[in-house]
Amino acid sequence: MDKVSRSPAMTDVARLAGVSHQTVSRVLNDHPNVKEQTRIRVRAAIAELGYRPNRAARALVTGRSQLIGVVARNSTLFGPATMLSEFEQAAADSGFAVSVGSVRELDRASISAVVDRHLDQRVAGLVVIANTASATEALAEIPGDLPVVFIDGDPASGRPLVTVDQVAGARAATRHLLDAGHETVWHVSGPTDWFDSAGRIQGWRQTLEEAGAEVPPLLSADWSAAEGYRTGQMLARMPEVTAIFTANDHLALGILRALHERGRRVPHDVAVVGFDDVPEAAYFIPPLTTVRQAFGDVARAALGLLLGQMRDSTGTADQIIVPPQLIVRESAPGRV
């Protein structure tokens, strides 16, 4: 009566089931050497009391929690937000909670602070959505025995990593425009220190060179519609520009507006291809041809790698590259 408020502990379950608390622990952790009959009795007691193990106690003794830390840029960008959401879903299905640690900037000091917070919590593993080189550097301090997986990081780092094949996505987009008959393709990239941007630039340039097309000067911007608009204002007044590939859909939106204002029709005068396939892309004016990234697949793959590292700490530095998909809409139809 006096302990209505206190939630039941392992010993309470043990008493009810007529066994020792250690046996309860064994049942919970699926140890082999427990008689089927006792296992059932213990399970029944657990159910009856509504017992739920205390994660803090477990974390204390094992030195590791059921918590996965995510280091991400503080951002409401579609990509990172979606990635986080998908990852959380996947982790929950495997019984892990996710602690997010946003950083305003991906500089060394900010990242260190976030990583420290996660280490305080004794996270079982770390996922780093590390889109820039500075981020990768800042992660030197991570203890070697802590499982870590990078998302969208540097494929050349040799670290366990999952990423969409940015190069392939950019190639598909560029190829699509060239195939439609354009002489060359202009590219508005994201910030050049992001790996995503770098990969897209590389794919774009390679494809042009292979096709023997002239490579126009690179235009770079942040990821915003605002900068897309500014860049678009310039491109709109250059008659020789007939095909534009942008590093994300929001840039494309800004460019569409700039072209519209200047009276340049899309796709008749200028074709535009974006990247991401945000849910709204199909409702731009005109509907946007873009490259879809399978964020869900990336998130699940990242979790898989992480769980793998937790099981056998032999650091298998797997890298998983997820293929993107070109979604053709009106802003850049195929050859008509």
Next chain:
Amino acid sequence: MDKVSRSPAMTDVARLAGVSHQTVSRVLNDHPNVKEQTRIRVRAAIAELGYRPNRAARALVTGRSQLIGVVARNSTLFGPATMLSEFEQAAADSGFAVSVGSVRELDRASISAVVDRHLDQRVAGLVVIANTASATEALAEIPGDLPVVFIDGDPASGRPLVTVDQVAGARAATRHLLDAGHETVWHVSGPTDWFDSAGRIQGWRQTLEEAGAEVPPLLSADWSAAEGYRTGQMLARMPEVTAIFTANDHLALGILRALHERGRRVPHDVAVVGFDDVPEAAYFIPPLTTVRQAFGDVARAALGLLLGQMRDSTGTADQIIVPPQLIVRESAPGRV
């Protein structure tokens, strides 16, 4: 030499400073009865060893962690994503980590599962981004002594809550359109079981009634551009529709496209006002007049309420209503 890997514990600090571990604990928790000189010595030892307290141990003995659980709909919607990000920033500044628990649907079972996961982690408090009535119901099981704050929940629930003043936002939008000379204003709402939607509908209807304007039938949709487009296709063929207020910017985007396809010019033939002010709204065709929500303010206010509840558990059911702001752009200019 043999314990390079193990991170220092409180006793290590105590030994180095020549005090007991309890004194170290007192220093860490800012207890008053510690001589200034010892305090300094302990601090020095902490710094020298790079000691960081073990949160799991603390959580075990206090029964509460430095972790705040967030229950949110699994969503990449602009609002929730921004809210989460802002909240995490604020929490980090106060030394709290944030564990996210997404749900696919805000139904009772899903929410219970997420809440349970959070309780497992012994979260110090809970933030519920509970946009629907079903969500509110599902939260009956939360222990009474756990600090909880609702974001965007039911203002009538009497629970601690922070929300943007949806009614005022909708009033401002509707008022703006009426003032521009429109006879009445059509409204495309979000799902009617969301509190946000309900508030916006209410504000819209009230304003029309007060102005003596006819109240057109309510059109409701989900939050997507896709449904905005479908609804827009219908509205576009009704000549009497000259002003549309949508429950969010993505719906507005779909409607803009539908109007465009049908040759109805915005704002000349039809004026459109959205809600949210997503970063891209200024780059729609035409730039969207919309209602900006101060997500950052909401997040910080929510954290404030939560910390307040943690300090004195006398459940002060404060409610904070944050005013929204009408952002006027071309899609619905003022009277010209």
Next chain:
DNA sequence: GGCGGAAATGTTATCGATAACATCCGCTTT
């Protein structure tokens, strides 16, 4: 039928912090 060994279970130590209580010390108070 007793013995060996594995399977099943119990006992005790441990993780690293805070809580509760005990102690020591110096100073005021009467």
Next chain:
DNA sequence: AAAGCGGATGTTATCGATAACATTTCCGCC
């Protein structure tokens, strides 16, 4: 000068789980 008090510190118990080791039970086999 003895008593009393409160500030500063130390000692021990405790949270609830797992790990390591100890013990009992069960079974097959010679």
